[in-house]
Amino acid sequence: MKNEIIPKLSFLGDNDLEKFNSLYSPSMENNIPSYEKSWAYLNFWFSKTTLKYYDEKSFIVINCEKNHNDWIVSIIKPYDIKNVNISIKILDFFCHFCDVESLSIRYYYEQELISIKNNAIKNIQDRFPQNIYDLLELYNHSGSIWAPFRLRINRFINEYRLRYKVIILDSYNKQKAYDVLSAWYESFKIRTSYKDYNFLPDIDWYDKVIDYYCKSSSVYDQGIIIEIDDCPFALGCFSQISMDTIGIYTNIASTTIKGLSEFLLFSLAERALNHGYKYANIGHASRESEFQYKNKMIAKELRQVSVLFMEGMRDSSESLDSLLKEL
Incomplete structure (x- = not known):
């Protein structure tokens, strides 16, 4: 098993965008509008210990996080990977390491759950669903069902009519994007129970996402900043995830x-x-309050998301630290 998997493992890097897009192009026959099919989404999992499995047919992201003396391994795979056995082999391989505390596979198919039933399943967690909206309905927001959404938009426009601007996220406005994120971080700590939330690990992700929208001509004008009185207050961007659907952040x-x-x-x-x-997929909520907010808008579709957790086998003297040093 090791000889089969290790040669195809390496650290994930910026130069992998072309490989990823070639395998999971939104124009592929399988047109499932999954949020995790965008490069911007996968950037969220980038870290110095994020790996990829690449064999010219599959591109699977493997996120490794150190928890005290143990590792937690997450396998993030797009819905349209056709060979279920590849994920199973990767799970079995990482279960082999004694210092792997648990593994999870995100966004699994039902047949995958059946395939891995012989492994040490810890539990299955259903996440809040991914919300998919009709863009034209969202833009027009007409009718009684969109009244709350329309009321808040009109309130914003009327109050800030001569004071707001919508500008493009580009290299010239890059610092303004960071200003929004910094202010969000402080507000997030005040509004939630995450008083000790460590923002630093997220910086790498924000760097990569902002750089992607600032430098890539393929997503030019697909990232925006909203200013009020020349101060940045909101950041948003989107990328294609299927033939007719975008993922929004x-x-x-x-x-x-x-x-x-x-x-x-x-x-x-x-x-x-x-x-x-x-259509637009705005992802799944991480908190109940966020879920309630997203449901104030009328979704075209709710895509259920589940995460399967497994125990590491912990029956080997081998270490994931040693493997990462070898790669």
Whole structure:
């Protein structure tokens, strides 16, 4: 097993974008609008110990996080990987290391659950579903079902009509994007129970995502910043995840500006429609309050997301630390 897997493992890098897109192009026959099929999403899992399994047919991201003296390994794979056995082999391989505390496989198929039933399954967690919206409905927000959304957008426009600007996320405005993220971080700690939340591990991800939108011509004008009185307060971007669907990421610096988040989604929908897209997947909520907010808008589809957790076998003297040094 080791000889089969190790030669195909390496650290994930910026130069892997072309490989990823060649295998999981949104124009592929399998047109499932999964949030994790975007490069920006996978950037979220990038770290110095993030690996990839690549064999010219499959590209699987493997995130390794150190928890005290143990490792937690997560395998993040797009829905459209056809060979289930590859994921099973990778799981079996990492279970071999004694210092792997647990493994998880995100966004699994039902047949995968059956395939790995002989492994040491710890538990299965259903996450909040991914919300997919009709972009034209989101943009028009007409009718009684969109009344709350429309009310907040109109409130924002009326209050800040001569004070707000929508600008493109590019290298010239890069620092403004970081200003939004910094303000969000402080607000996040105040609004939630994450008082000791460590922002530093996220910096690498934000760097990569912002650089991607600032430097890549393929996503030019697909990232925006909203300013009020020349101060940046909101950041949003999107990328293609299927033939007619985008994945949207948003970040708000302040929750005291009523209607800002709705106006940000409206502005992104307008740009996405101009690019010819029809639907938007805004991902799954991480908290109940976020789930309730997303459900105030009328979703076209809710995609259930589950994560399967497994125990590491812990029956070997081999160490994942040693493997990472060898790669």
